Amino acid sequence: MGEILPTFHQAVGGDVIVGLDHPDDAGVVRLTDEIALLQTVDFFTPIVDDPYAYGQIAAANALSDIYAMGGTPISAVNILCLPVAKIDPEAVAGILAGGRDKAAEAGCPIIGGQSVEDRELKYGLAVTGRIHPAQILKKVGAQAGDVLVLTKPLGVGLLTSGFKAGRGEPALVARASQTMATLSAIPARLAHAFGAHACTDITGFGLLGHAGEMVRDTEVGFRIDARAVPCFAEVLARPYRKLRTRADATNRAYTRAIATVGAAVGEAMEALLYDPQTSGGLLVALPAARAEGYLQAIAGEGYLLPCAVIGTVEAALVGRIVVE
Template sequence: MNVPTIRLSQLSHGGGCGCKLAPAVLRDLLADQPVAQVFPQLLVGTETADDAAVWQIDDRTAVIATTDFFMPMVDDPRAFGRIAATNAISDIYAMGGRPIMALAILGMPIDKLPVETIREILEGGRSICAEAGIPVAGGHSIDSPEPIYGLAVIGLADPAKLRRNADAKVGDALILTKGLGVGIYSAAIKKGALDQAGIDEMIASTTLLNRIGADLAEDAAVHAITDVTGFGILGHGLEVARGSGARVVIDRAALPLLTRAEELAQAGYVTGASTRNWAAYGAEVTLPEGCPDWHRALLTDPQTSGGLLVAVAPEAAETWVQRLHEAGYPLASVVGRVEEGRGIAVI
């Protein structure tokens, strides 16, 4: 693995989706924005904290637009580019769409990083776009004090097959397609406490495209989809609950985890974003009595390029878990359900 002399993870104050603004801060910033629905063609805007914006062209075609970028959470430049690109494209899949092209977003401290390192970041992103079958058709770059890379991505969907985060139904089962613990692994990398096997495991998870989202959207039994990123399983589950006017219940024993996630969380390798997440939405969460702090850190752990959280009719849940395993998502599991009520509960 090509690790530069200057560690990328040491050039930034945060890394991956742990860089995201806290949910409460973001809500405050967007509070006075005009109501999006004055534009009838705007099927999805900012009203439900969904994964991407959607604009309807005609009865069969809607355009999906998203952007995502962040600072490094690994030291290998090509891996950083691959992770950032996978994460950005995920928003298209989470809406049930298929990507068609991307634009690169690049900010680099050109006085600190060699040109070869920056090229490797760009090549990593391009390679993931090639896996997704799309070009990097352009972009924009600036000289910045911290390294930043990501994509703006455009996709297409049939409006009838669009999957929002706000359409879960009472009785639905909840499926998570990837393991949790990316933020915890990132914290360990930053402190030099994760071995190469752990780094490889994290990179494999965060560079696995969520392309199955487009297939999920073909099934009428799948009611809602979102991807689990910077706000953790609790934060994104809560967005589903709020948007759907229901209560989300998460079974903590059923949550799939990266191999060393529990061990590292108990050892204190957690991110500042995890703490900010809990401060932002903890009042709406019911935890089981005696839930230890390290387990709460797992539930609020920011996921970079995390899995899809899927609300599906209960009779179709096990079939979809099997299909997900066959499609290359071996940790996919039923992790909870949707009930009447409000907020999110962990059992």
């Protein structure tokens, strides 16, 4: 898509605030001086066996783009692709129930949807959100002197791939599922209160891929401390050390021109930096002086996943990422 979109010429202007001329986590259209709508869509094949958990994860993943832009989800519609001859109707009901319940947790009613017959099962949501035009958080905007906060542990891509390959325990996959199904609503809302300058969510391109989108063609770069990055420690253990996801090579290629990973980081930790996440955490750039208060506020509101300052924003690293 990176090669195709530049050829997709479309008139942009008027009330379009964020569109395909500068793609972000969601499109944004101004309705009034005080109200803008965000729109996003995301759906994918199952990454866990339990239908209800799959529905919850898919919904959380779709809602994440609204949160990454600083918005509030207000409605959604289902997208469902079905191998009709092969799938159990009870499994479909479980998927839809999982999506419904997770969207309800977000205060986002599902008001419709579309289903099509397909050779492979896929589920997700198209989500509409609301935001004040002055409060939009974009990928680009990090300032020198900011720090980077990551709000979920890395490793769910490797964990789910390992489970399918016969490695790892079901209890570990259950923990990963819970992480993926956790909404980013609390970290997103508090990011505004603590002066965030930029934000994105970590999904298919991995931490370094999405961090790269935040620095590419800007006047700043990121220095990341690999030891500070929250992760599932089990992924660094022997059963997973040589495991790689299908996206590992493409994610490395995506950032090769801008990312440098020091030798001391180690092979297993480096793989985590490229690990594709599903419903991953937010990567938030905010003033260093406010980072500790931000982390305390997140925990104080009952958000249970590990969050940490993982790096700094530096003017000397123009458009680059250095991992030490």
